[in-house]
Amino acid sequence: MVARIYRPAKTAMQSGTARTRKWILEFQPEVRREVEPLMGWTSSRDMKSQIRMSFETKDDAIAYARRNGIAFVLREPKTRRNNPKSYSDNFRYGRIGSWTH
Numbered sequence: 001m002v003a004r005i006y007r008p009a010k011t012a013m014q015s016g017t018a019r020t021r022k023w024i025l026e027f028q029p030e031v032r033r034e035v036e037p038l039m040g041w042t043s044s045r046d047m048k049s050q051i052r053m054s055f056e057t058k059d060d061a062i063a064y065a066r067r068n069g070i071a072f073v074l075r076e077p078k079t080r081r082n083n084p085k086s087y088s089d090n091f092r093y094g095r096i097g098s099w100t101h
Contacts, residue, residue: 001048003027005061006075022054023061025072 005025010017027048036043055061058074065072089095 001027001030001071003065003070003072004075005058005065005072007058007077009077010080022056023058024052024054025061025065025070026052 003025004027005023007023008020010020029044029046029049031044031046033042033044035041053061053064055064062072062074064070
């Protein structure tokens with residue numbers, strides 16, 4: 001069974017970076033999900049798909065996987081440009097570019 005080690009991305013509904021700092025180890029599904037015929041719920045027989053562990057650093061997650069003999073795939077996060085602007089920068093005197101309405 002292969003595990004994924006990654007750091008979650010910021011969702012579109014967030015303005016901050018909460019819940020994106022820890023590294024996650026979760027197992028990839030081995031069995032397809034099935035639709036239960038009576039109620040129509042989606043279910044799976046794969047119990048390891050429910051396991052989701054978080055670690056402070058990438059090295060901790062890798063060490064845990066190696067210590068327990070878990071094959072893993074490491075996904076590095078994409079770096080974001082942090083270019084904070086304030087609303088008043090739109091009206092700054094030395095603003096580059098012409099003001100259009």
